[in-house]
Amino acid sequence: MKSVVEQKFLALNGDEAVAYAVKQCDVDVVAAYPITPQTIIVERFSEYVANGEVETAFICTESEHSALTACLAASLTGARAFTASASAGLALMHEMLFVASGCRAPVVMAIANRALSAPLNIHGDQSDTMAQRDSGWIQIYAENAQEVYDSVIQAFRIAEHPEVLLPTMVCLEGFQLSHSLENVNVLPDDVVKRFVGVRKFPKVLTHEGKFAPLRLDPDNPMTLGPAAFPNYYFEFKRQQEEAMNKALEVIRQVHDEYAEISGRRYGNGLLDPYYLDDAEIATVCLGSTAGTVKTVVDELRAEGVKAGLLRIRTFRPFPVEGIRKALENVKAVAVMDKSMSFGGHGGAVFHEVRHALYDSEKRPFVVDYIYGLGGRDINPMQIRAIYRDLQEVLQKGRVETPIRYVGLRE
């Protein structure tokens, strides 16, 4: 049993928390291209490089496409690699996201979530990462700067786990988290270094018939990223899915191990429930909104309302079982979506949560609340109204409007 180590408080915004964590993780290659609201991450990190505080090759690429390419190639050469992006930058990486996961390159990327054009908007909604949910990346959404810091450190361990080997994103909402200053507890450098350890490589059979570490190494030639036609491609994809399933367990394990030294837990690492045990009505959300929802739940509980919250921390892999169990006994659920799926009947989180509940015996009512697009604020009054809606649904015994918009001028 490890004991919680002594830590210090630093005033960091979410972006700085990312940079600080990356600095402590003994990262070999960072390649990036600036985009608001991610810029502070690479700016801070380049200061560490300029001051000799890290032993990292820092590549200022000419685009996000090349940034992720360089990270992915570096990762396959054996380096621990990191990048950061958002919005249009992430969209420009789209092709390479699939290549990174298909090549099983455990790159870690921080995304300061931002709306997509048009119209151009630099503020924080989750349209960018939701659009990449099928790219084979693990996606972790943090609630505050503290969790951003903790998650980046955990991300390297998860991504590099030999049975996972999948690229991992840590998502923090632009401005709400990227630019807001918070007190962040940071671990000592050596503790983090020990926790992430030196990258290990699983051994695979090479075309020369030898078992060798999976990486580009002149002593053990390997052909990575080949062409595979219908006779093989499918199996590659199935293996990625198996790695995703394995990641559910690894994320939990790494989270628990980290909790032992840091003293900080976020539910079980996948799902972070709040007053859910006996809840009759509950919201489901991702990221920073959970903070506001919690204050509303506290108020409602004081008033005797059995309200709860389920924060989804890991959206990919999607913890279907956990969600079903967590919400099975709730009577009405409000899913909060900070992105849209045009023509798809509700947002991505709604699709997935309602899908998870389809197989449960006691299917709760599920309503989708789309909010916060382009960084529009959501306040406690609006969240209260959502819980009121759920009470109304229970009274009426049906969902009249399954998709609703919060804070929209209509």
Add this chain to the structure above:
Amino acid sequence: MDSEKWGFTVKDIVEKPDLFMSGHRACAGCAPAIVMRLIMKAVRGPTIVTTATGCMEIVSTLYPYTSWAVPWLHTAFENAAANASGIESAIKVLRKKGRIKGEHVDVIAIAGDGGTYDIGFQALSGAVERGHDFLFVLYDNEAYMNTGIQRSGGTPLGAATTTSPAGQVIPGKLEPKKPIADIMAAHEIPYVATASPYYWRDLITKARKGLEVEGPAFLHVFAPCPRGWRSDSAKSIELSRLAVETCIFPLWECIRGEYQLSAPSKVIAIEPQRKKPVKEYLAMQGRFRHLFTSKYENLIDEIQRITDQRWQNLLKKCGITS
């Protein structure tokens, strides 16, 4: 052995193992495949190769087979140079940290004309501007062959491709070839050269020089594609020679900004009577067939004019004329 001392004789070449091995699926007479084999003869030590999407990637790595005896990576079409940036940076750091052996590792990025002139240009220009130490090999078959012979920025004037077909009113591609090697030389990188597989010794020496310089090197290799050029499979090497003899594809090096002609082109500079008319070269290829009809024959003169003009400019750059 560095390129100064290495003889690059037939014996030297034969004794070196093939690192691009036989058994690949390239068409008969494919010059790009010959180019792959030749450049891999220039390798001096531990080497990692990365190839852009295109014919040479597809024909050599169809899972579970591979033609590459060195570590090899493909990630996408437009980013061979970005792959090289990542590989080179990773090796530098890992060596410094003592995580890999201390040996120097050469990095070679390979792309076709599409992966270089067009979609790959941004990554290439960015990578050489950042000064990564790698050799970029462009095998120029003058069209997107892998997707079925579409025009690229490297397709020459008048060539018929599937997206610049020769029709009733348009005689194939309307624009001359982008001067890619000059554009790369304008990046003021340590080494830029052109090469042709007919002059195999010159080609291998240049590939080796590109590996030996510190920083980015760019090698533009002429590479006939019998399928796309509608040429005789047995004539690819002959075309590789004629392109140089007609000055359609002169051979030169640009070392730290200083241009110099390579021997096969220098001979023509000294004895201009050796310079063959472009017609001889064009006549051997189906992609120029329509130029030999009365409707479009003026284009042959135009191609000759552009070729002469570019040759004169090159002679000036090489200090042969003023």
